[in-house]
Amino acid sequence: MEIDFKAARDLPWGWWLRADRRMFEDLDGRRWHSVRDAFWEGRLNFPSERTAPEQLEFLLRFLTAISTRPWDARGLRHEMMGGDLFLWRFYRSWLLSVGLTLPGQYMSPLEGPLSDEGHSAMLMLQATREPEWIDVPMQEVIDAVRGAMPGSDPAGEAARDRFERAVAGRRNVFARETMGGRHVVSLTGFETTGRMPLRRVIWSASFGDEVTRDTLFAWLAERVDCWDGWAAMAYGKGAPVLTHHILTLLLAGDALGR
Secondary structure, X not given: OOOOOOOOOOOOOOOOOEEEOOEEEOOOOOEEOOHHHHHHHHHOOOOOOOOHHHHHHHHHHHXXXXXXXOOOHHHHHHHHHOXXXXXXXXXXXXXXXXXXXXXXXXXXXXXXXXXXXXXXXXXXXXXXXXXHHOOOOHHHHHHHHHXXXXXXXXXXXXXXXXXXXXXXXXXXXXXXXXXXXXXXXXEEEEEOOOOOOEEEEEEEEEEOOHHHHHHHHHHHHOOHHXXXXXXXXXXXXXXXXHHHHHHHHHHOOOOOOO
């Protein structure tokens, strides 16, 4: 059975679930402990984990912000992502890919409104919200999500350090940096148009925590053979083109190739 979210747009997501002995059964016969579990694990295909409440609270605030201020993409990016354009595009792309938002028609395809299912999901998250989250400031929600993430593994960090030292002499190299309290992955290459070749930053991505930055860096390190091609892309076509390319690979699970 296909759920008609357009006809039931004002009903909270999961209205079709059947309650039975403290469990909720969906249309496929799967059983869940709560409506939120059915949404998080069944609909979004995320694993059951202890960080789900923080992530769902963040998702609720993100969907609510889009619903109430769909025109204010720049303001929402600074409010929700600390101004980080890379993370903003990734999260908006994910929302679009799972059908919770619609493609934008005028500016960017990533600036569209909520879909009917997205609106329904927002209503469900509001109705099932834990009371202690209601008055928590947005920054504390973000800190809670980050605080729930595992810290860096010492052995993994040592391996990343060794890798960075090994590739430092390359013509084009990705590296980790910390600038102004932000954690950055940068791509540097040689500028050869002048009399004196100089190394300069041709692409970068900024994050609010080390774990997220290091996760991206590890992904990039596994593709070191692509670095020269990516540098040429950023240098010749601009940093946004490389950002779009990397984001496409991340969303596609590298299925599109390199």
